[in-house]
Amino acid sequence: MIKIHQSKYRQYSVEDFDSYDCLKLSKRFYLVLLFVLRGYIVWLMSVTNMRDRVSIISWIYPETSLFYLSLISGAIGLFVVLIISLRRPEAANWVQNSWRHCRKILITALLFDLLTHAVGYFYWQLLSLEWLIMQVALSTSLALLCYNSERFRINLEEFPQKLPKD
Secondary structure, eight states: OHHHHHHHTTTOOGGGBOTTSOBOOOHHHHHHHHHHTHHHHHHHHHHHOSSOTTHHHHHHOSSHHHHHHHHHHHHHHHHHHHHHHHOSTTOOHHHHHHHHTHHHHHHHHHHHHHHHHHHHHHTSOOSOHHHHHHHHHHHHHHHHHHHHOHHHHHHHHOOOOOOOOO
């Protein structure tokens, strides 16, 4: 058992671990989270634009319904951000349980986001077929990143524990 545990961490250095001896979160984790939260990122960019607060949103989301749906899928991502911020020793049980399911939560957000783009294409005829294909490719690639990353898997297995004091 110890050999398996040691070999899992063999390729990581001391800098790859946080203060609780957990592997730092994968960059892939953050990449997927940024993609899911892009509606909120666009919203923040528009709020900080003092001249025209709506132009950025209307440029990226020609139909306001797509923007609102993006915020809904982003809300799922905000839940993951909440879990990350509460991920510490002696966290509540719901945080620990939710942490183990973060990959599924992010995949759900990706699928919901893809569904909103499909609705935008088929129902509102807002998006081009090329744009929809690009969304399918991006969502599929990000979902595969979630499942093909060994570091991502290790991150979800670990949860910070209180370390003994020296």
